[in-house]
Amino acid sequence: MSLMKNLSDKELERGIKDFLEAAPKTYLPGVSIDTVIFSFHNNKLKVLLLRLGDMPYFSLPGGFIKKEENLDDAALRTLQERTGLENIYLEQFYTSGNAIRFNENIVHEKLKTLVNLPDNNWLQQRFISVCYYALVDETKVNPQPGPFTSEFQWVDIKKVPTLLYDHNLIIQKALNRLAADLDQKLVGFNLMNETFTMGELQKLYEAVYQKKLVRTNFQRKMLSLNVLERLEKQYNGKAHKAPYLYRFMEAKCKC
Amino acid sequence: MSLMKNLSDKELERGIKDFLEAAPKTYLPGVSIDTVIFSFHNNKLKVLLLRLGDMPYFSLPGGFIKKEENLDDAALRTLQERTGLENIYLEQFYTSGNAIRFNENIVHEKLKTLVNLPDNNWLQQRFISVCYYALVDETKVNPQPGPFTSEFQWVDIKKVPTLLYDHNLIIQKALNRLAADLDQKLVGFNLMNETFTMGELQKLYEAVYQKKLVRTNFQRKMLSLNVLERLEKQYNGKAHKAPYLYRFMEAKCKC
DNA sequence: CTATTATTGTATCATGATGATACATTAATA
DNA sequence: TATTAATGTATCATCATGATACAATAATAG
Structure with missing residues (x-):
C-alpha cells in the first residue's frame, strides 16, 4: 500500500x-x-x-x-x-x-x-x-x-x-x-483492534516472534493471563465453528 | 573506600x-x-x-x-x-x-x-x-x-x-x-574472579536482584546451565565443609 | 435433514523448571 | 569424639509448557 x-x-x-x-x-x-x-x-x-x-x-x-x-x-x-x-x-x-x-x-x-x-x-x-x-x-x-x-x-x-x-x-x-x-509488558494489545479473535492475536505473536506457535497452547497461555474478556461469538459466514471475540482488560494488567 | x-x-x-x-x-x-x-x-x-x-x-x-x-x-x-x-x-x-x-x-x-x-x-x-x-x-x-x-x-x-x-x-x-x-546473557561472570564459590556467586545474584535466593535451588539452577567447571575445594579454615571452587567456561556459553 | 468440512475450544499426558524441605557430608573446634 | 556451621544432593509438590486427542459447531453439499 x-x-x-x-x-x-x-x-x-x-x-x-x-x-x-x-x-x-x-x-x-x-x-x-x-x-x-x-x-x-x-x-x-x-x-x-x-x-x-x-x-x-x-x-x-x-x-x-x-x-x-x-x-x-x-x-x-x-x-x-x-x-x-x-x-x-x-x-x-x-x-x-x-x-x-x-x-x-x-x-x-x-x-x-x-x-x-x-x-x-x-x-x-x-x-x-x-x-x-x-x-x-x-x-x-x-x-x-x-x-x-x-x-x-x-x-x-x-x-x-x-x-x-x-x-x-x-x-x-x-x-x-x-x-x-x-x-513482559503485554504491549501487543496496542496493535490489536478493540476486539479480536484468538487466531488474530496469535498471528501478531507469530509475526513478532517470527515463528509458528501451537494454537492450543497459545490459547491456554493467553487465557491464563486473566487479561482477556470473552465477548460474543463472531459469525463470519465460514463453514466452521465461530470464534469468540476478546477484549483486552487494561485494568487487570500492570502496564 | x-x-x-x-x-x-x-x-x-x-x-x-x-x-x-x-x-x-x-x-x-x-x-x-x-x-x-x-x-x-x-x-x-x-x-x-x-x-x-x-x-x-x-x-x-x-x-x-x-x-x-x-x-x-x-x-x-x-x-x-x-x-x-x-x-x-x-x-x-x-x-x-x-x-x-x-x-x-x-x-x-x-x-x-x-x-x-x-x-x-x-x-x-x-x-x-x-x-x-x-x-x-x-x-x-x-x-x-x-x-x-x-x-x-x-x-x-x-x-x-x-x-x-x-x-x-x-x-x-x-x-x-x-x-x-x-x-539472559550470563554477564554476571564478568564481575566474578576467575574462580569463585557458589556462595559468592549467589551473593552477586542477590545483590543484583535485590532479593534473597534459596541456596539449594540456586545451586541446582547454576549447575544445570552446564557452564561451570568444578575445581578443587577451597579450604578456608572455617569449621565446616569446604566449598568447591568453580570457573566459568566461556566456550559453553553463547555470550 | 444429514453428512461433511474446517476451524475452534477444551482436556489430557509427558516433560521440565522451580519452590520448599529433608538429609547426608565435612572441616575445624571444643 | 561430639559439636557446629556451612555445603552438596535428593526428593516432593507445584506450575508452565509441548504435544496430542477430541468434542463442539457454523456453514455447505448431498
Whole structure:
C-alpha cells in the first residue's frame, strides 16, 4: 500500500529551504530521532517507511529535538506530526551513533539536486540518533509529509528492503525489543483492534516472534493471563465453528 | 573506600581550562556519555562515583564523543581513560535527555568558582547523554582523574546517595538492565574472579536482584546451565565443609 | 435433514523448571 | 569424639509448557 504524496520537486525545495532556515535556531544540533512505527493489519506486522524525492532507498521517519524540549516529548511530537495520532505507545530502545553512516553521501547529493545547498549545511552534520518504537493503528494513521518526505509506505516486516543509514539494523533491534516487551509488558494489545479473535492475536505473536506457535497452547497461555474478556461469538459466514471475540482488560494488567 | 586524589583547585582550574579550549574542536557538541561502572567486591555490588572539587553531590563518570569517533568506541575510550582497563564488558542501555537537569545550575556555579568562565561556555550547553553500563574488576581498576574529578569512590549499590542530574534514575535503569542480562546473557561472570564459590556467586545474584535466593535451588539452577567447571575445594579454615571452587567456561556459553 | 468440512475450544499426558524441605557430608573446634 | 556451621544432593509438590486427542459447531453439499 503506497501512499504517494507526489510532492513535486518545487514543493520539496520550498520545504527543505524553510526547514534549513529555521533548524539552527529551533533544534538541537547533532541529535536526531528515528522512529520504528509498527502496525498490525490484515494479519501482517508492518513498519512505516518513507522516501525522499525519487531516492532509491527508503528510510525511517524521524525528527529533531527542540532546544528546550525533553527528549521523550520530542519523540512524541514528531510522531504526532507525522501520523496525526494522540495517545501513542512509544518506547525508547537504542541510540545509534556511528561516525560514518551507510549511504549518507547519497542523501546529501540528493538534497543538493533539490535545493542549492552549501557544503556543511545543517543537515550534513553528523547526527547521533535516538531510536523509539511506536505501536499504532494503521487505519487511524493519516501520514503527513515532513519537509523530506515525498512518499509513505506501510511495508510488511518480512519484506523490508535495504534502507538508508543503519535503519535495517534499527528495525531489527526494535523488533527484538518488541518481542521482549510482548512477553513482559503485554504491549501487543496496542496493535490489536478493540476486539479480536484468538487466531488474530496469535498471528501478531507469530509475526513478532517470527515463528509458528501451537494454537492450543497459545490459547491456554493467553487465557491464563486473566487479561482477556470473552465477548460474543463472531459469525463470519465460514463453514466452521465461530470464534469468540476478546477484549483486552487494561485494568487487570500492570502496564 | 574513598580514593582521594586531592586535586588542588589550581590543578582543577588548569585541567578545566585546557579541556574547554580543546573541547569545541575535539568533541561533538550536545552529546555526552555517562557510564555506570559496576564491580562486585567483598560480596558487595558497587558503582564508581566521582566528585568535582568539594561539591555536595557525586555523579557518574562519563565523557564526550570525538568528532569522527563511533559512539560505542567513545564509550570504551572514556571508560579506559578513567579505569586503565582493557577488555571491558560494556553495554548501552538508555539515553537521557530532559531539557532541564536536576541541580545542573549547581555544577555551573561550581565551575565558575574554579575557573573564570563566560556564560554559555561549552560545558553549559544542553547535553543528551547516552548511558552505558560496564562490568569491571574493582581490584584491577586504577581510577584516573579527568578534568572534572577530584575524588573517586566505590559505593555500595544499596547506599548510593542523591546524585547530580538524573544519575540516580540512570543507575536504577542500569541495575534493571543488568538483572535482565544476568538471566539472559550470563554477564554476571564478568564481575566474578576467575574462580569463585557458589556462595559468592549467589551473593552477586542477590545483590543484583535485590532479593534473597534459596541456596539449594540456586545451586541446582547454576549447575544445570552446564557452564561451570568444578575445581578443587577451597579450604578456608572455617569449621565446616569446604566449598568447591568453580570457573566459568566461556566456550559453553553463547555470550 | 444429514453428512461433511474446517476451524475452534477444551482436556489430557509427558516433560521440565522451580519452590520448599529433608538429609547426608565435612572441616575445624571444643 | 561430639559439636557446629556451612555445603552438596535428593526428593516432593507445584506450575508452565509441548504435544496430542477430541468434542463442539457454523456453514455447505448431498
